[in-house]
Amino acid sequence: MHIVVCVKQVPNTTQVRIHPETNTLVRDGVESVMNPFDENALEMALQLKEKHPGTKVTALTMGPAQAAAVLKEAVGRGADEVMLLCDKAFAGSDTWATSYALSRAIGTLEPKPDLVLFGKQAIDGDTAQVGPGVADWLGLPCITYAFGIEIAGGQAVVQRAFEDGYERLEVALPCALTVLKEANVPRMASLRGKMAAKKLEIAPVTAEQIGADPARIGLTASPTRVVKIFSPPPKTGGVKWQGEEPAAMARRLVEALRERQVI
């Protein structure tokens, strides 16, 4: 079996803050990490590899040269091969153009993948659009929000979460999945894996090498445009009510919540 896992390097968003005075993004000392949901997708691939000997796991990313770090992390954990899509021509790609580029890259891989895995979403963009998008370009069925998988006889049985429940679905390979955190606990890199990753030289793969149509990549091919970035409105409130009857405070609270349209 050949499993491709698409991973993304993201800033560790839990460390990103807005500077209270300058109102700009403070990213000092913020490290770049593998998108946490992608870690679950990779772990799903590695567990399948353990269960199905002979499986090859390929980690694929698109990004700047330093995104090679997430591919090395993937190798440290047990990925067999990697591909770094890196070309100025991809700059500014939105989810539409990114989906196209990744699908072209996957199209060049040998053998043809049986399974293409993604994290549910990336924590920097939070769109959850690239997985289904790539699947569409490749003409593969896609099951989103997957948290469990069993493979036998060319068929996958997948558990897929809803807001209030889950389904068991059956699909013939090849297919694509987007994976939830609940799927597993991602392993950490092994010593031998890390040593192998250190020695690994990752050559960037260009748009031309994957035969990408220049009209479908990068900022110009992206239907959406970010036109403004700003900090969220500061939290209101910080009010404290005391000394009133519990019933009165409870009523005031419900009113306040209704006013904010949160209930």
Add this chain to the structure above:
Amino acid sequence: MALNIDLEVCTGCGACVAVCPFCALTQRASDGKVEVNEACTACGACVEVCPVGALSLAAAPAAPAAAAPGEFRGLWVVAEQRGGRLQEVAFELLGKGRELADQLGVSLGAVLLGHGVGDCVAPLFEHGADRVYVVDHPALETYTSEPYAEAMSELIRRHKPEIVLAGATSIGRGFIARVAIQVNAGLTADCTELAVEPESRQLLQTRPAFGGNIMATILCPNHRPQMATVRPKVFARPAPEAGRTGERMDETVELKAPVVRVLETVNAMQNEVNVAGAEFIVTGGRGVGGAENFKLLADLADALGGAAVGASRAAVDAGWISSFHQVGQTGKTVRPKIYIACGVSGQIQHLVGMSSSDTIIAINKDPDAPIFDVADIGIVGDLFEVVPELIKALRQ
């Protein structure tokens, strides 16, 4: 647009590097001057902070128009149903959609995909739809993304709406991204604000990024339809207008048999355990006093229309509730719309897991409890007196 860097002017101060949300700027080792990499989205955050004006956004060649925008008219919302039951988000989208459609002076359509879902049509009219496009097909009986995307794409090609809104739900997010590829449209996820410019007929889509630390406004200048998803509970559900009706459009679409087969549906995921993704969370701390008292919090959760029950480490350590419920450094990090902390003192390990919740409500006997420092609304009082009153007020 593309980012231009005037290297003659750049002083290598690094101010732009620190503000770039996409890690797209780096300083050259040789002289500290700035370079831009592939991660750049031309958002312009750096342009504003450059003290010497070395950065500018140049107009890039306009994206080739995928479609003549003028041909597209009308605003659609996806009327998500499961098992023949319209989902709440469908009504919320109709509310916002009505407002935007009126500003644009166009009709509001609702797209209903399913099999034997005729009962869903009338409520859509009552909540603001002018037209309901119904695709009734056996392949759509239970949701799988492929036939849903196929049907939706076909309708878009047929009727050319200028805006399509869908719920950012498990279903909506799953198939609408495929539709965007199939109809060559722009798609913006999880919008928290939507507005239109009637002149340019542009949809202004505002959404949080970086875990809610920044907001971005996104446009889709040349592609139609302009598509966006919106999370449940972002917009208010409009009041229905009884008896309001509209035009029902029964659409025939050829669909392939689903390639994904549903073996089993289990509607039993214990919602109260699913703390991480919950929109409302009621959390109990040491002040809850015992396992049996978590029942009271479950009642409050129920009164809120199905909130998750969380717990502080103290409550978990005391064995009152399982660690699946734990919020905080060693538990889950949550970002619900409403977080109600009952009898939680607010130790830092708890605060790091929940302080970015949209609205934080704290109920605690101790007026000096640190939880009040992060609460939007703090109620100083005994949770055993306040919570029952709260349940009563909510149920009214």
Add this chain to the structure above:
Amino acid sequence: MAELNYGLSELAQEIRGMVREFAETRVKPVRAELDEEGRFPAEILRELGKMDLMGLYIPAEYGGTFEGDSLPNIIAVEELSRICIGVSVSYAANGLGADPILIGGSEAQKKKYLPPLASGEKWAAYALTEPNAGSDAGSIRTTAVKKGDKYVLNGTKQWITNGGEADIYTVFAVTDKARGARGVSAFIVEKGTPGFSFGKKENKLGIRASATRELIFEDCEVPAENLIGREGTGFIWAMKTFDVSRPGIAAQAVGLAQGALDEAVAYAKVREQFGRPIIANQGLSWMLADMATKVETARALTYAVVKTIDAGSKDYSKFSAMCKMYASDAAMQVATDAVQVFGGYGYMKEYPVEKMMRDAKILQIYEGTNQIQRDIIGLALNKEYAAAARK
């Protein structure tokens, strides 16, 4: 944070980073639970195995990554110990169980038993102590009687770390009662051997995550090929094992003390009394200064002893004893002081220093009490100076 330059190899530095992250993310969240329930950290050991970290002391030819530098292993023990020595003792006891095989085992024994230990598939334990043979290890009563191509073991071992959990046990038994310590032999006994069972699991003050259990041998037949070395060499293997394993205890002590210091300083900076952080009080900051100095002294001594052993010195019993004794006394002191820095909170289970103080005590007791260590040092001094006087 500023660090002394110990000239660590790239591998040792890599290991420090890996194990620190592992301990922070995998051990820290569960340490209180493991301690409270007295639960063996099986999952944690399995994961360490998957990360290739169970064979740091085993040479490459037997599946490990050891290449003459013991510091990566010592540092792995230290970093786990910063978070929980209940976990680190369960980890390090594998090495203790394997050491007699590494030191005295035949090529066939090494080839058979070391690779599964290096991969973490199997775990090991070291079984010397008996109810009546603690520091006086020469007085063990478990017997091994040769019968054809087998030895028949009878007796009870006590307080065996990893007892019941390990798959491979190195067991010390008397083959010739008349010869005292020179009549002791070492055997490899596999779990599941008929006649080999486990007794009660101890309820302990500290290191509660570790399994400490009785081993019971009732006419347990062990193949003669499982004898390590020759008959009567067991005591040599036992003592040689301690000489190389004592720096491991010192590493546990350094880690525990570092963990307690980290907690104490962090707390002293945020805890405010009389309107300022308590670290602003000179009396308290001097206490922290003494703690920090003890930690670094213990680390420096321990690393120096490890490097001396690695360099091939034959005469290191004294130094092994010194680092074990010094570091464990330091750890007890630092952990006790950390509780003091926390005041009343330090006495509560919500904060980790309470556990650290309970855990630290064992370091002064196991692998030879610190009184025995002083005996070893004293004996060595006596010998060395007698030799010097003769010259």
